[in-house]
Amino acid sequence: MRTHFCGLINEALVGQTVTLCGWADVARNLGGLCFIDLRDHEGIVQIVAEPDENTAGNAGVVAAAAHVGYEDCLRVTGVVRRRQSVNDKIRTGQVEIVATRIELLNKAQPLPFHAHENPGEDIRLRYRYLDLRTPDMQRKMRTRTKLVAALRRYLDERDFQDIETPILTKATPEGARDFLVPARMHPGEFYALPQSPQLFKQILMMAGFDRYYQIARCFRDEALRADRQLEFTQLDMEFAWVTERDVQDTVEDMIRAVFRDVMGVELAASFPRMTYEEAMRRFGSDKPDLRNPMELTDVAGLVKSCEFKVFTDWANHEDGRVVALRAPGGGVFSRKQIDDYAAHAAKFGAKGLAWMKIEDAARGREGLNSPIAKFLDDATLAAIVQATGATTGDAIFFGAATYKSASDFMGALRLKLGRDLGLVADAWAPLWVTDFPMFEWDEEEGRYVALHHPFTAPAVDSIEDLRANARTAVSRGYDMVLNGNEIGGGSIRIHNSQMQSAVFELLGIGAEEAEGKFGFLLDALKYGAPPHGGIAFGIDRIAALMAGTESIRDVIAFPKTTTAQCLMTGAPSPVPEAQLAEVHVQVRPKVSSKE
Known part of the structure; x- marks a missing residue:
């Protein structure tokens, strides 16, 4: 339907006939002379419909242009010429298209908001398809696309294997709440959506794959805020036969390469390192903003x-x-x-x-x-x-x-x-935060909880040392922080079944529960599991930083609101009784806060 993109028309095309498709960003009728700013995902170009006695049918072009409205969907054919009044604010500001044909492909009804306005977020999310058309959202989403492509390119060139792990998996007792999926063929039993591919990627190392990555969808039923969503995307990575520094050096080089490719930004040649204790003492945070x-x-x-x-x-x-x-x-x-x-x-x-x-x-x-x-x-x-x-x-x-x-x-x-x-400062300030506490004491539950997760290796040589010094034990965990945001977190993992059982015990996970929840992992650790470690990077957070926005909702195509709703589709929504019966689920009546 088209020969070129609107935002890519330039002086090299002067004199040529082109066909463009897009939306009418602005339409101006100056009494016989009409201007249309035609927009597609690449940008905007000015269309001119002008009277010309020597051009047959030109009156029809002017008449068509005069009836164009905001966000009408158009196909325009015309000749590229230089603009008399240059517009330096747009990429195509040196040229314009003199229309020879204007086709109305789809008339737009009056819109709930204009792209040039600043509507509230609820309106933007209710009409997300209109919000995503705006140049700002197009720019942010393209930044995300470039980020993911650069990450894949870097890892593929270094022999990492992209391996998919299950979405329907087993519920775990640690971390945020799981999203549960009833198993129709197993009445009364449930799958859980993964909070991360943690255990599967560890098992891949035990299976001999050496270097793994995945652009993974993850799910956590937790409170939402600017940097949290119920479903999110992370770059998941795991390495066999490594120490902390092996992992850190590789992914640090990766982040430098990605920022160079996507933004033309040169990050520090070596990221500073800081212990958790020092970060809390000097900055009151385990993700300090060094700017x-x-x-x-x-x-x-x-x-x-x-x-x-x-x-x-x-x-x-x-x-x-x-x-x-x-x-x-x-x-x-x-x-x-x-x-x-x-x-x-x-x-x-x-x-x-x-x-x-x-x-x-x-x-x-x-x-x-x-x-x-x-x-x-x-x-x-x-x-x-x-x-x-x-x-x-x-x-x-x-x-x-x-x-x-x-x-x-x-x-x-x-x-x-x-x-x-x-x-x-207006700068990029990355760093590593290391030597996190192994455990935190939970006063309400009267037990230790894992600061990272229960598969992180402690920085001790023996189970006896860990048990004797659990309150002060340090883990082999590490986070990458950028401008006050944790963009990646990882650790060296436990690769010994006895040590893993001891950590479960300190976390209040008894032998029977550990066998029920993690028996497959404990078994796998018994068969020559290599030392291994990894890291996961938040794609949404990195994309938001690159796009210059504080909310990850601005770099997710269809995010949820802070009340965990999709305003566009109306999710979550009730399910018919017949559908619930198929999966052997009965919904209990809502209980009021007073009850």
């Missing part, structure tokens, strides 16, 4: 004996933390702004946020403005100012709580202050 120069300062040792009870309680607590954060130039903050920062920290667990403004550092106590200064002696105040590096015109914020809680809310405050103060 932000602000760092946390521990001051518990300075306030252990002060008269401010909140500080002394946590400074002397076994698992407490008292931490300070210098805000350069924050001395200008109003009380309302400070209260807003306290409210932001409260969203991440803060019970309160102490503060201090340095109005004149040379005057000591007299140069400070702070509601807590009266509880601290002169030496302590001076020591805090010195430790944080604060000077005249700065502000200092304080957090006191359990180590994890204080780190979480002060880390979140650091990110917001960095943005508000304009301190975040």
Whole structure:
């Protein structure tokens, strides 16, 4: 139907006849002279329909152009010529098409929104097919396509095997909730959609495939937010006969190559490495954004004996933390702004946020403005100012709580202050975070839970060492972080059945449950399983970073809302009783919150 794409018409085609197909982005009738901006996935080109006494049938072309409406679907034939008024804002701005024929392929009804408007997300998702037509969404989705193609190209050239793993699999007791699928041929039994291909890729290593990858669809029944969806896509990878550094060096080179291919960006020749402990201490996060120069300062040792009870309680607590954060130039903050920062920290667990403004550092106590200064002696105040590096015109914020809680809310405050103060550099800042804790203690359940997953190898040589030091045990896990986003996470796996059973035991998974859930894995580990490890990268997150958007919904063709719905199709939806009966499922009545 067409000879060229709209967005690829250029000066080399001047004088040639071309046929284009697309949508009317803009149509202007200037009283006999008509202009149409015709758009396809490659871009926009200007169509001109003008009176010409020497051109037979040209009146019909002008008449057709005069009736073109917004988003009408058109086929246009015409001659390429240079524009008298160049438009530098579009790729085809040097040329235009003088129409000799305009065919209306499909008339568009009045639209619920225009591409040039900024409708709410609910409207965009309800009419996703219209939203996806917009140049911005076309650009974002093409960025994703280029990303996936570059990843495949890199891995295929290095003898990784692309192997598909099952979508219908076995439910697991760890991680997020599983999506369950009733098994019609096995009444009362269920498949689960995979949260990841973790166990299958490990078994592929045991089966001798050495290097595996898959662009895998994964499913987790969990709360949604800007960087989470119920179904998502990851690049899944696994290597046999490797150490941590073997995996890291390969995938680091891959990420550099992909950013170079897709964006023309040269990432650092070597990504910095930082332990989990250092990341939490300095930045209050296990995915620190290194573009932000602000760092946390521990001051518990300075306030252990002060008269401010909140500080002394946590400074002397076994698992407490008292931490300070210098805000350069924050001395200008109003009380309302400070209260807003306290409210932001409260969203991440803060019970309160102490503060201090340095109005004149040379005057000591007299140069400070702070509601807590009266509880601290002169030496302590001076020591805090010195430790944080604060000077005249700065502000200092304080957090006191359990180590994890204080780190979480002060880390979140650091990110917001960095943005508000304009301190975040316009750059790409990748790094590796390593040496994660093997376990976290869950107070509610009274047991350990795996920080990554229960198949991650501990950094100890013996089961006895692991059992004796479970609370402080370090794993062989590692995450790749980019601009404050975890884009990839992996580990060296347990390749010994006794060690795997011991980890299950520490996680409160008894021998009977382990056999029922993971018997096939424990069996496979007994037959010469090689040392192996891997990593998984979030395709959606990397694509969002490349496209310059904060929400992964902008790089997923048909995402769910934050309430886990597809507004376009109406999913989820009720299922007829007859269909439920086929799969031996009975739906219980909804229970109200009061009941």
